[in-house]
Amino acid sequence: xxxxxxxxxxxxxxxxxxxxxxxxxxxxxxxxxxxxxxxxxxxxxxxxxxxxxxxxxxxxxxxxxxxxxxxxxxxxxxxxxxxxxxxxxxxxxxxxxxxxxxxxxxxxxxxxxxxxxxxxxxxxxxxxxxxxxxxxxxxxxxxxxxxxxxxxxxxxxxxxxxxxxxxxxxxxxxxxxxxxxxxxxxxxxxxxxxxxxxxxxxxxxxxxxxxxxxxxxxxxxxxxxxxxxxxxxxxxxxxxxxxxxxxxxxxxxxxxxxxxxxxxxxxxxxxxxxxxxxxxxxxxxxxxxxxxxxxxxxxxxxxxxxxxxxxxxxxxxxxxxxxxxxxxxxxxxxxxxxxxxxxxxxxxxxxxxxxxxxxxxxxxxxxxxxxxxxxxxxxxxxxxxxxxxxxxxxxxxxxxxxxxxxxxxxxxxxx
Ligand SMILES: NCCCC(=O)N[C@@H](CCCN)C(=O)O
Numbered sequence: 556x557x558x559x560x561x562x563x564x565x566x567x568x569x570x571x572x573x574x575x576x577x578x579x580x581x582x583x584x585x586x587x588x589x590x591x592x593x594x595x596x597x598x599x600x601x602x603x604x605x606x607x608x609x610x611x612x613x614x615x616x617x618x619x620x621x622x623x624x625x626x627x628x629x630x631x632x633x634x635x636x637x638x639x640x641x642x643x644x645x646x647x648x649x650x651x652x653x654x655x656x657x658x659x660x661x662x663x664x665x666x667x668x669x670x671x672x673x674x675x676x677x678x679x680x681x682x683x684x685x686x687x688x689x690x691x692x693x694x695x696x697x698x699x700x701x702x703x704x705x706x707x708x709x710x711x712x713x714x715x716x717x718x719x720x721x722x723x724x725x726x727x728x729x730x731x732x733x734x735x736x737x738x739x740x741x742x743x744x745x746x747x748x749x750x751x752x753x754x755x756x757x758x759x760x761x762x763x764x765x766x767x768x769x770x771x772x773x774x775x776x777x778x779x780x781x782x783x784x785x786x787x788x789x790x791x792x793x794x795x796x797x798x799x800x801x802x803x804x805x806x807x808x809x810x811x812x813x814x815x816x817x818x819x820x821x822x823x824x825x826x827x828x829x830x831x832x833x834x835x836x837x838x839x840x841x842x843x844x845x846x847x848x849x850x851x852x853x854x855x856x857x858x859x860x861x862x863x864x865x866x867x868x869x870x871x872x873x874x875x876x877x878x879x880x881x882x883x884x885x886x887x888x889x890x891x892x893x894x895x896x897x898x899x900x901x902x903x904x905x906x907x908x909x910x911x912x913x914x915x916x917x918x919x920x921x922x923x924x925x926x927x928x929x930x931x932x933x934x935x936x937x938x939x940x941x942x943x944x945x946x947x948x949x950x951x952x953x954x955x956x957x958x959x960x961x962x963x964x965x966x967x968x969x970x
Pocket of ligand 1: 723733734848
């Protein structure tokens with residue numbers, strides 16, 4: 556075994572020990588976020604709690620309200636010239652869902668990011684031979700809405716970061732689950748009210764348009780690729796049965812495995828929106844969210860290193876092809892992966908509950924989740940060490956990142 560290999564093993568042990576030594580503070584951090592669920596862009600308490608956490612940990616430079624009201628940044632760097640310094644990013648999410656609190660476990664995402672960063676710092680600050688590194692923690696709000704990471708990308712918050720890590724609670728350990736491109740859209744129909752019984756013929760029914768739109772999209776599914784998704788709700792359907800609705804509103808999420816396919820689905824969906832207006836005589840407004848979520852650009856080398864580290868800690872990565880191929884969601888982390896190579900693995904939290912259910916909310920706040928959360932943080936920090944101490948590994952990552960980006964560009968440009 557080479558000296559470097561021995562050094563890597565020692566530093567990985569340090570990471571794990573330092574995370575375990577900080578487990579009480581980390582658990583309190585996660586519990587405080589979990590017990591005060593806040594919606595996208597309204598995560599003021601979570602922001603303040605995380606800023607306080609890093610402020611009280613020595614050595615961090617903390618920027619509160621970093622480019623966004625509820626975003627933050629905490630940085631720590633070893634000495635040495637900035638030229639050779641690798642900037643390793645860890646992301647924290649902390650927004651909850653309406654009505655069901657932290658049913659996606661974002662309190663645990665925050666804990667994983669904080670734990671991995673604290674663990675990596677503790678391992679390196681004591682290292683005899685300096686490893687030039689900057690550790691950057693970014694608090695990224697509003698993943699469940701239009702994507703705070705995308706807003707932060709636009710503001711240049713990821714400039715200078717060489718590789719980025721986060722992890723997402725799930726019902727199993729997975730180095731990757733399909734994370735697809737998504738664009739959210741609001742459809743508004745305008746009609747004309749009248750008395751629904753006395754002279755309905757004099758009205759223009761916006762609810763009819765909403766129902767036709769819903770049904771148009773429901774039949775479109777038969778002509779969609781099986782890995783595309785169209786799903787939504789009628790947010791406003793009318794005021795009273797005897798008033799022909801003159802305003803209705805629907806919200807839909809349109810999803811495709813790659814960002815290149817999304818325009819194709821959007822064109823088909825828009826025909827469904829507009830034909831419902833034509834059929835009823837309504838007018839229609841189609842409003843897309845300001846941010847489109849991209850699919851995750853995968854870097855297999857990062858996934859391989861993470862899986863190797865996770866297995867040494869006992870992570871049991873699923874091999875269920877149905878899960879690995881079909882159980883997809885979306886995340887604004889996808890947009891980050893087109894700017895910075897990164898991984899977004901999933902981790903078991905001690906429950907078989909499904910994300911976005913009340914049962915998952917309970918699981919995300921359960922003490923039982925702590926072991927799995929900290930184990931994942933250790934695996935992320937250990938993977939960062941692999942890159943820091945093995946430049947050839949980072950070169951492989953960058954080479955692969957360049958290749959997959961080029962491949963995506965060709966697909967997006969129809970080349
Ligand atoms: N793969 C991570 C899934 C997290 C999640 O549930 N994200 C939301 C994002 C919605 C943004 N409009 C989703 O519905 O996939």
